[in-house]
Amino acid sequence: MSINPNLAVNIGGLQLQNPVMPASGAFGEDMEEVIDFNRLGAVVPKSITKQPRGGNQTPRVCETYGGMINSIGIQSKGINYYLKHILPYYQKYQSPLISSISAESIDEFAEMSETIAEVPHVRAIELNISCPNLKGNGLAFGMDEALTYELIRKVRGVTDKPIIAKLTPNVTSIQDIARACEEAGADGLNVANTMLAMAIDVESRKPKVGNIMGGLSGPAVKPIIVRLIYQVYQATKLPIIGCGGVMTGMDAIEMMLAGATAVQVGTANFVTPTAMIDILEEIKAYMKRHGLVCIDDIVGGVAEPVTK
Amino acid sequence: MVVDASPVKETIEPGQFFNIKCGESYFPLLRRPFSIYKINDTTLEFMYLVKGAGTKYLTRLETGDKVNLFGPLGKPFSLEQSYQTILLVARGVGIATLAALAQKAAQDGIRAVAILSARTTNDLLAAQELQEFGAEVYKVTEEEGTSDVANVRKMVNQIMIEHPIDAVFTCGSKRLSILLQDMIKENHIPGQIALEEHMGCAMGVCYACVCDVKEEDAVHSVKVCKDGPVFPLEKVVLK
Numbered sequence: 194m195s196i197n198p199n200l201a202v203n204i205g206g207l208q209l210q211n212p213v214m215p216a217s218g219a220f221g222e223d224m225e226e227v228i229d230f231n232r233l234g235a236v237v238p239k240s241i242t243k244q245p246r247g248g249n250q251t252p253r254v255c256e257t258y259g260g261m262i263n264s265i266g267i268q269s270k271g272i273n274y275y276l277k278h279i280l281p282y283y284q285k286y287q288s289p290l291i292s293s294i295s296a297e298s299i300d301e302f303a304e305m306s307e308t309i310a311e312v313p314h315v316r317a318i319e320l321n322i323s324c325p326n327l328k329g330n331g332l333a334f335g336m337d338e339a340l341t342y343e344l345i346r347k348v349r350g351v352t353d354k355p356i357i358a359k360l361t362p363n364v365t366s367i368q369d370i371a372r373a374c375e376e377a378g379a380d381g382l383n384v385a386n387t388m389l390a391m392a393i394d395v396e397s398r399k400p401k402v403g404n405i406m407g408g409l410s411g412p413a414v415k416p417i418i419v420r421l422i423y424q425v426y427q428a429t430k431l432p433i434i435g436c437g438g439v440m441t442g443m444d445a446i447e448m449m450l451a452g453a454t455a456v457q458v459g460t461a462n463f464v465t466p467t468a469m470i471d472i473l474e475e476i477k478a479y480m481k482r483h484g485l486v487c488i489d490d491i492v493g494g495v496a497e498p499v500t501k
Numbered sequence: 502m503v504v505d506a507s508p509v510k511e512t513i514e515p516g517q518f519f520n521i522k523c524g525e526s527y528f529p530l531l532r533r534p535f536s537i538y539k540i541n542d543t544t545l546e547f548m549y550l551v552k553g554a555g556t557k558y559l560t561r562l563e564t565g566d567k568v569n570l571f572g573p574l575g576k577p578f579s580l581e582q583s584y585q586t587i588l589l590v591a592r593g594v595g596i597a598t599l600a601a602l603a604q605k606a607a608q609d610g611i612r613a614v615a616i617l618s619a620r621t622t623n624d625l626l627a628a629q630e631l632q633e634f635g636a637e638v639y640k641v642t643e644e645e646g647t648s649d650v651a652n653v654r655k656m657v658n659q660i661m662i663e664h665p666i667d668a669v670f671t672c673g674s675k676r677l678s679i680l681l682q683d684m685i686k687e688n689h690i691p692g693q694i695a696l697e698e699h700m701g702c703a704m705g706v707c708y709a710c711v712c713d714v715k716e717e718d719a720v721h722s723v724k725v726c727k728d729g730p731v732f733p734l735e736k737v738v739l740k
C-alpha cells in the first residue's frame with residue numbers, strides 16, 4: 194500500500210498546495226484555455242512596471258541549442274492597468290497570487306510594492322531585481338550586494354506580506370547577494386532569472402534578437418541553475434524557488450535535491466502548454482516510487498560524496 | 502504535409518495557424534507556427550518552405566507518423582457576404598496562408614484574383630491549386646523581371662479596371678504590403694494582412710511576437726499570435 198504524498202510547501206509564510214508555479218513572463222490569462230489554474234501551486238503574472246513600457250525591438254526571441262533567448266524588455270501596460278484589470282482577473286482562482294514587480298529605482302520598487310501589497314488577494318511579492326533586458330549590458334540591481342540590501346530593506350519597510358527576491362545568475366558570487374537579501378528581511382529567493390546571452394546569424398551577421406543581447410532560458414541553463422540553488426542553499430536559510438530549465442518532474446526533483454522548495458516553469462509552457470500539470474504529476478509519481486511523504490523529504494537531499 | 506484532422510474539435514478558418522512541435526528532443530525546442538493551407542473534410546494540409554532545423558525535421562516524417570500540433574490559433578481572415586471579387590497578393594510561401602482563403606472564397610461564391618510573386622518560376626507555389634479553386638492567377642518573378650513594385654502596381658491597377666475589387670488580402674512581403682496599403686487607400690477598399698513574427702508562447706502571454714497598429718492617431722502594440730496574425734491592412738505599421 195502506498196500513501197498519497199503531501200505536496201504542500203511553505204515559502205516564507207506563504208502556504209502552497211504544491212510546489213509548481215509559472216515563471217513570470219511565461220504565463221498569463223490567455224493560458225486559462227489550456228490549463229486549470231486552480232491546480233497550480235501559485236499564479237505569477239508577468240512583471241509589472243510603474244509606467245507603461247513598449248518593450249524592445251523585434252525579433253524578441255530566438256532559439257538556441259536546448260534553449261531560447263528573449264529580449265522582451267518587459268512590455269507593460271503600467272501599474273494602473275495592472276491594478277484595474279490584471280490583478281482582479283486572478284481573484285477567481287484559489288491558487289495564491291504572487292505579484293512580480295519590476296522598477297527603475299529603489300524608491301519605485303518600494304512605492305509599487307506598497308500599492309500592490311495592499312490588494313487583498315496578492316499573497317506575496319516577487320521582486321524582479323534581475324531582468325537583463327532593461328538596461329544596456331544587462332545591468333540589474335541584483336548584481337550589487339549593497340543595492341540589493343537597500344532595496345529589500347526598503348520594501349520590507351512597506352509590507353508584511355512575503356517578499357521573494359528573484360536573483361540574477363549573472364554574478365560572481367550569488368551567495369553574497371542571497372545573504373544580503375536574507376539580512377535585509379526577504380522571505381524567499383527565486384533562483385534565478387535568465388542568463389545574459391547573445392546569438393548571431395552568421396549569414397546576415399545580425400544579432401538574432403533585436404536588442405542584441407537577451408536572457409537565456411530553457412533546458413540548456415538547468416545545470417547552472419542547479420549549481421546556483423546548491424550554493425544559495427548552503428549560504429542562507431531562506432526557502433528557494435528554483436527557476437530555469439524545468440521541463441519535467443525530474444528536473445524539479447533535481448532542483449529540490451539541490452535545495453529548492455518549489456519550482457517555476459517558463460519555457461516549458463511554450464513547448465507543452467500543459468507542462469506544469471505534467472510536471473506536478475511526475476513529482477507525485479516520483480514521491481510514491483520513493484516512498485516519500487512530503488516535499489521536505491527531498492529538499493537539500495543531494496547525497497554528499499563520502500569523505501575519506 | 503497532410504494530417505488527420507479528426508482530433509481537432511474546433512472549427513478551423515483560413516488565416517489561423519497551428520504551432521507545431523518539430524522534434525521529440527530539446528532541439529529544436531520551440532514549436533513552429535504554420536498557417537492552414539487547405540481545409541478538407543477529414544484532413545488538414547500545411548505547406549512549408551524548408552528553412553532550418555524545424556522544417557527539416559518535418560520533411561523526415563513519414564506517412565502514419567504522429568505530429569504534435571497546438572491549435573487552431575489566432576484570428577482568421579474575414580470574408581464579407583457582400584464581396585464579389587477579392588484580390589490576393591502573396592509572396593513566396595505567403596501563399597500557404599492565402600490558399601485556404603481562396604478555397605473558402607470559392608465555396609462562398611466569391612471570385613478570387615491572385616498575384617503570386619517569387620524569385621524564380623520554380624519557386625512559384627500553389628498556382629495550380631489556386632486555379633483549381635477557380636482563382637484567376639497572375640505570376641511575377643525576379644527571374645522574368647516582373648516582380649518589382651512598379652510592375653505589380655500596374656498589374657493591380659489593370660485588375661481593378663477589369664473587375665471591381667471588394668477587398669485585398671496579402672501575406673509574405675513587406676514591399677508589396679506597403680504598396681497595397683497605398684492602393685487600398687487610393688481606391689477606398691478594405692484590406693487584410695497576415696503577419697509573421699518570431700513567436701514564443703503563441704498563446705498571447707509572452708509578448709514576443711508584437712507589432713504596431715495605428716488606431717486613429719495613436720499607435721499601439723498588438724500580439725501577432727492572439728490579436729492576429731490577420732490584421733486590417735491599413736492599420737498595420739510596416740517598419
Ligand SMILES: Cc1cc2nc3c(=O)[nH]c(=O)nc-3n(C[C@H](O)[C@H](O)[C@H](O)COP(=O)(O)OP(=O)(O)OC[C@H]3O[C@@H](n4cnc5c(N)ncnc54)[C@H](O)[C@@H]3O)c2cc1C
Pocket residue numbers: 255256518529531532533534535536537538547548549550551552553554555556557594597598696697698699700730
Ligand atoms: C502565423 C505564421 C504562419 C506561418 N505559416 C507558414 C506556412 O504556412 N508555411 C511556411 O513555410 N512558413 C510559415 N511561417 C514561417 C515558419 O514559422 C518558419 O519558416 C519556421 O518557423 C522556420 O523554422 P525552422 O526551424 O525551419 O527555421 P529556423 O530559421 O532554423 O528557425 C529558427 C527559429 O526562428 C523562428 N522563425 C524562423 N523564421 C520565422 C518566420 N518567418 N516566422 C516566424 N518564426 C520564424 C522559428 O520558429 C524558430 O524558432 C509562418 C509563420 C507565422 C508566424
Ligand SMILES: Cc1cc2nc3c(=O)[nH]c(=O)nc-3n(C[C@H](O)[C@H](O)[C@H](O)COP(=O)(O)O)c2cc1C
Pocket residue numbers: 216217218219239240263265267293321324359385386387409410411412414436437438439457458459460461701707709
Ligand atoms: C518570454 C519570456 C519573458 C520573460 N519575462 C519575465 C518577466 O517579465 N519577469 C521575470 O521576472 N522574468 C521573466 N522571464 C524569465 C522567466 O521568468 C524565467 O526566470 C526564465 O525563463 C527561466 O525559466 P525557464 O527556463 O523555465 O523558462 C521571462 C522569460 C521568457 C522566456
